[in-house]
Amino acid sequence: MVTSRAFNLGVSAAVSVAILLGIFTIGGPNAARRDMFDLRRYENLTQIAAALHCANWRILQPQLPEKLDLESIRAYCGGIEIQADVLVDNETNVPYDYTRLNETAFSVCAVFYDAEKAMRLNYQGYPRWNATFNPDTGCITGRIR
Amino acid sequence: MQAKDSVRQFVRDALLADRSREEIRKGLRQAGWSTNEIDNALAQYARIDFSPPIPAPRPQFTARDVFIYAVQFTALAYTAIYLINLVHALLDLWMPDAADFPDLELRATMRLRWAIATLVVAAPVYLWMSRFAHSRVEKNAMSRRSPVRKYLTYLTLFVTAMIFLGDAIFLIYGFLEGSATLRFVLKATTVGAVTLAIFVFYLRDVEYLRGDQ
Structure with missing residues (x-):
């Protein structure tokens, strides 16, 4: 039946074009x-910032460490x-660059x-705990009080 | 005795009495039987000149048919759903809206990958099963009248018609609500185009099957 062949051809063409456009768009x-490694980097930096924020800082009055x-x-x-593993880059195994300002x-x-893109794709949104992420430098800067 | 059985018995008696199929058809029509009922009753007996009338082979509900058509129609459903999903994800990425949630890009990217993975498997399965079923039908006229094929085809028509109508309602609601952006309209158009294509194709398939009886 000609219609069946035409329909199947249409299905093949539509699916192929859609898949190619999809791969072209997201890589x-x-x-x-x-993207996955970048997301891990972003999450790690956020976790480190959360740890350094130190929820009990009023009682403990901590001093930021010299090294991480x-x-x-x-x-x-x-x-x-x-x-x-939060302290090192998951792909390169190199520790993140920490600076006590x-x-x-x-x-x-x-x-x-x-x-x-990592910042945009992150599930949890933007960093909290008095920290900000600068995508131009790839750094989270934060303060503990 | 059911009405169906009585008309079947009448056709048998008439054929035994050497009445032609046209005469039987004419008589039944005058008596108020519908074309469909007359066709079904006449189809009970083979079109060969033999007395007593030989019952025609009836389409069987076979496990093989259930397997073939269930796989084919399930693959069709997956292909249609994920083709729509893929296009919707592309539209989300290409045409971001100021009102989008911040994680839309991540969700759209994940949806897109999932849709590609599903289509790579489901679409070839549908195409292959469709060709296989078609070649069976070409070889064996009985396969054409498979009740499984018939019911799944009508189920497909029903589902696509409902989705198409729902899509139209959704589109009108979007306009009334003021959320009918170009992206919204394109998404609704995608759903409409895919369901309409499937509906028209299987409607023609039904007509093809009916013409064969």
């Missing part, structure tokens, strides 16, 4: 993997714990493929 598996490792974070805010302010930076 292939490599782009997806890059598990020991110093634990000592910093009354034994607060953080996962070890002064007694109350810090910045944590990562090298992103597309920091702006």
